[in-house]
Amino acid sequence: MLLVLSDDHKEHLSFLPKVDAAVVGEFGRIALEFLRRGSSPKIYEGAARKLCVPVEMVQHGVEGLMYLMTESSKHMISEVDFLDSVLVLGFGEELNQILLQLYLQHHSQIRSILSQLPSNLPAYHNLEWRLDVQLASRPVRQQVIPMLTMRLLLTGGCGSRDDLSRRVLQTDPSTLLHLITTLEAALAAIKTNHARRIFRNIK
Numbered sequence: 001m002l003l004v005l006s007d008d009h010k011e012h013l014s015f016l017p018k019v020d021a022a023v024v025g026e027f028g029r030i031a032l033e034f035l036r037r038g039s040s041p042k043i044y045e046g047a048a049r050k051l052c053v054p055v056e057m058v059q060h061g062v063e064g065l066m067y068l069m070t071e072s073s074k075h076m077i078s079e080v081d082f083l084d085s086v087l088v089l090g091f092g093e094e095l096n097q098i099l100l101q102l103y104l105q106h107h108s109q110i111r112s113i114l115s116q117l118p119s120n121l122p123a124y125h126n127l128e129w130r131l132d133v134q135l136a137s138r139p140v141r142q143q144v145i146p147m148l149t150m151r152l153l154l155t156g157g158c159g160s161r162d163d164l165s166r167r168v169l170q171t172d173p174s175t176l177l178h179l180i181t182t183l184e185a186a187l188a189a190i191k192t193n194h195a196r197r198i199f200r201n202i203k
Helices: 007-013 020-038 041-051 056-072 079-089 091-116 174-189 193-200
Strands: 123-134 146-156 166-173
Touching: 007 041, 007 079, 020 041, 020 056, 041 056, 056 079, 056 091, 079 091, 079 123, 146 174, 166 174
Parallel strands: none
Antiparallel strands: 123 146, 146 166
16 A cells, blocks of 8 residues: 655655754654654754754654654555655655654554544444345245345444444345455555556656
């Protein structure tokens, strides 16, 4: 999977080539700290004074780096996909490798932090299923009609198990197999070189 970065995110990260590797690493540390505890204007101001750049530039750079790291960690993208995702930024090989090392070093910790953050979106809790097979009916005495019934249990917005919502889905096995095959083909297609080239050129 490749990340699709918006023009705003690209602009926020555009000043990274202007600073050295140590500063990029420091920005990564600040981004991780902000993810844990929230942002701090004083840290932005201190970094801006050291770099002799506007505070907004530092803030946007840290926020852009935070977005890059959190989205990559959230989707657990591979090293190759990460490098392909940052190619659209037009950075040099050295900076791309620095960003990759930041991602590899912190992605497990970022995923742990993200899992503890409250969310308004429902989350998977459990899946129950039952297979029913109709063997006969009044018009037809011998027949086999399988039907799969699934009940998907979702937790509430903040992961509360006290507020479970239920979704009942029903399908026949052939339709389910077709759906699985189609999704697997889509996942395989997005990993091809052709798809990677398309994602690189998406603006």
